[in-house]
Amino acid sequence: MDELNLRGYRTKKGKPFSKNSIYEILKNEKYTGKYIFNKGTKKNHRMVKEDIIVIDNAIPAIIDEDLFREVQKKMEENKRQQTSYTA
Numbered sequence: 001m002d003e004l005n006l007r008g009y010r011t012k013k014g015k016p017f018s019k020n021s022i023y024e025i026l027k028n029e030k031y032t033g034k035y036i037f038n039k040g041t042k043k044n045h046r047m048v049k050e051d052i053i054v055i056d057n058a059i060p061a062i063i064d065e066d067l068f069r070e071v072q073k074k075m076e077e078n079k080r081q082q083t084s085y086t087a
Helices: 003-005 019-027 065-083
Strands: 035-037 053-056
Touching: 019 065
Parallel strands: none
Antiparallel strands: 035 053
16 A cells, blocks of 8 residues: 555545555455446445345456455455454
8 A cells, every 4th residue: 555655546536545445445346347236335324235236247357256256255364363362
């Protein structure tokens, strides 16, 4: 993230990259070519599973599905390790 900021890159909102913005990029299925409708937003927290529409290959994929799933698995493992911290 530091390298992105040093090079002058910004998020879509024009802000410097942070851990959260990188996390959101890594969680975004759009990069695998999927387009998802009705998933809800952070603003309204609407997550009604039966209303979600997923269209595969709707947009050009820039990473393959296997790599995306591997990253998701690694992120989940890292999340579990961080919560097991004891002082």
